[in-house]
Amino acid sequence: MLLVIAAFIVAFVLLLYMISPLISPKPFKLNGAHVVVTGGSSGIGKSIAMECYRQGAFITLVARDETKLVLAKKEVEKCAINDKQVVLCISVDVSSDYGQVESVIKQAQEKLGPVDMLVNCAGTSIAGKFEEVDMDRFKKMMEVNFLGSVYPTRAVITTMKERRMGRIMFVSSQAGQIGLFGYTAYSPSKFALRGLAESLQMEMKPYNIYVTVAYPPDTDTPGFVEENKTKPLETRLISETAAVCQPDQVAKIFVKDTIVTMGLFRTIALFYLCSFDSIVRRCMIQRERAKAADKRE
Structure with a gap:
């Protein structure tokens, strides 16, 4: 049982390691x-x-x-x-x-x-x-x-x-x-x-x-x-x-x-943060569209 848990943890960490470059910023x-x-x-x-x-x-x-x-x-x-x-x-x-x-x-x-x-x-x-x-x-x-x-x-x-x-x-x-x-x-x-x-x-x-x-x-x-x-x-x-x-x-x-x-x-919260970031981005886009619409009117 312990080996299964350890294998799961290792696999999870490797998955996070592979995903993290996709959401990291470009070098500054x-x-x-x-x-x-x-x-x-x-x-x-x-x-x-x-x-x-x-x-x-x-x-x-x-x-x-x-x-x-x-x-x-x-x-x-x-x-x-x-x-x-x-x-x-x-x-x-x-x-x-x-x-x-x-x-x-x-x-x-x-x-x-x-x-x-x-x-x-x-x-x-x-x-x-x-x-x-x-x-x-x-x-x-x-x-x-x-x-x-x-x-x-x-x-x-x-x-x-x-x-x-x-x-x-x-x-x-x-x-x-x-x-x-x-x-x-x-x-x-x-x-x-x-x-x-x-x-x-x-x-x-x-x-x-x-x-x-x-x-x-x-x-x-x-x-x-x-x-x-x-x-x-x-x-x-x-x-x-x-x-x-x-x-x-x-x-x-x-x-x-x-x-x-x-x-x-916090790498462990990676999936949650991706979801939260998506919510924030959608809200920002909606606000910008609303402002643009107001200016057109």
Whole structure:
């Protein structure tokens, strides 16, 4: 009986593997594309910007600290493959006010053209036992890690829909897949990104806009160093069961997944999602026909 079940699972996985290319997006070319990276002044965000620049992209780095932005810009510029590439720096808190975020994204598009790819990498972390974490930190986590991705995404989505193209990446965390000891403030804010991304993907797929979520493991970044200062013993021991990755390694994988493989968030739900996508597309077509009819009248 177990052999039959195992054979069925293997056959099902192989079937999904064969079907997935049919619904995956075409590879996205970074050469000449405008890529906006929030949280781009350090860590994974800066490494993603560098990787995109190596492939010929134009980069807008978004972060709060102007000094770090200037230093990051110099590092990214060293990765240029032609003399036409540009790195633009914008200092803004992406979690504080949507109006400000919308304004700076508009400025970036006026200078470097429409945003082809948005990488939501701005985030922060805190570790501590539930009853020992200050209540305002729970609010701060949601503002930075969740709204800090909602605002930039909202600022670029209309233009992407008009152009019928775009890529959006949300950088979550492995703690956004599994709740862990010491992350009662951090994990929920990262879990929220998955719900946002999956729902948004279903809305945007008919417009040829694809969304992906990255779940980096512990990575050697300034934020990770800061987080280690407050980790409870249990959290630290759990963390030490896996190796710490380098941001350059993580960035290469994330960029490749975003521009090439993307596809679906949950392979097991493939057939359901295909059906749901069909419903969404039919509704979109009906609305467009209705608008066209209204204009004729």
